Amino acid sequence: MKRILAAACLSLLVAAPSAFARETRVEQSLQELVNSQEAKDAGIDGSVKFxxxxxxxxxxxxxxxxDVSNRKTNAxxxxxxxxxxxxxxxxxxxxQDGAKAKGANAVIDVVSFYKAKEFSSPTSYECYAGAILAGMALKGTYAKVK
Structure with a gap:
């Protein structure tokens, strides 16, 4: 009986991570986000354009x-x-902080780069959300533009 109970508990422990493994792709407008009050509150000050x-x-x-910036957050x-x-x-x-440190006023040719898979759109970025974490990465080139 103890073996059966132990095997059942082990099966639950092995299966539990897959229950939280959801990764839903979310595509959103970058310009809308950059222009939002949320962005201002987060310190996106407009000195660097994306x-x-x-x-x-x-x-x-x-x-x-x-450069590539990759982050995860609590979802x-x-x-x-x-x-x-x-x-x-x-x-x-x-x-933005990396651009300022290099003397750049823009990050150009920005693409989503989650798990080293490139997604390119002239209007949107992609992010992946799960039950516990959301993650995303952007890759771009620091530049001084006119």
Whole structure:
């Protein structure tokens, strides 16, 4: 009887992580997020502009190399959309800080880069939300633009 109970408990422990393994893809507008009050509250101050790949931007005066910012955040008790907005603001803040440190005023050719898989859109970014965590990554090039 003890063996059966132990086997049942072990089966539950092994199966439990798959119950939390949900990864729902969420696609949202980057410009809407950058222009939001949430962005201002998170420290996105407008001194660095973000341009998605395929989106037109002012002429590049100087390029400072590419970077990737990857973050995860708590998604518990949040909608997928809210969790993705929050984690994306964290990524944008990291890219903004990196740009300022290099003397750049823009991050251009930005693409989503979650788990090293590129998603490119001239209007949207992608994020992945689960039951407990939301994660996203952006890759872009630091630049000084006119």
């Amino acid at each position: 341009y998605l790949a395929g989106q037109s931007h002012p002429a590049v005066i100087e390029s400072f190399g590419s 518990a008790n949040k909608s997928d959309e809210a969790a993705c907005r929050w984690v994306t603001l964290s990524v944008l803040k990291a890219l």
